[in-house]
Amino acid sequence: MRPPRAAAETKAVTSPKFPLVVRTAIPADHERILELWEACGLTRPWNDPRRDLERKLAHDPELLLVGTAPDDTTTANKVVATLMAGYEGHRGWLNYLAVDPAASGRGFGRAIVTEGERRLEALGCPKINLQVRHDNMAAIGFWEALGYMVDDAVSMGRRLILDN
DSSP states (O other), X not given: OOOOOOOOOOEEEEOSSSEEEEEEOOGGGHHHHHHHHHHTTOOBTTBOXXXXXXXXXXXXXXXXXXXXXXXXXXTTTSEEEEEEEEEOSXXXXXXXXXXXXXXTTSSHHXXXXXXXXXXXXXXXXXXXXXXXXXXXXXXXXXXXXXXXXXXXXXXXXXXXXXXX
């Protein structure tokens, strides 16, 4: 029997420097999410991020997380972090981790990942996978610092629906 889906709760996650309030995304967040994905270089011409967002909203929308930092005057309580999590019963996946470049280095990435991991674990997820572009050494270092390791595997894909 499968555990119940993660609740769409709001949770304050303490980061090293500022508290980050992590919650499930709401419709008012959608444009800001897309802005952050673009600002963080996560989009590609062959992959329409708006469609990715729509697909996520149609499947496990409670695992589309955003983080706000109400005590940080620089970001003025706007969405400063995003994370798309998923679980299909075998492995969990993390995608679209983005932190506002103006808020980088404040522990927001670590904080939203921690909450994503907590929600996946609550669903019974035994292992989380993610993909990082091979030349993104900063991201690889970030994930390794969180305890993630490079798997001895080849990532393969086949596009079923063309976005453009």
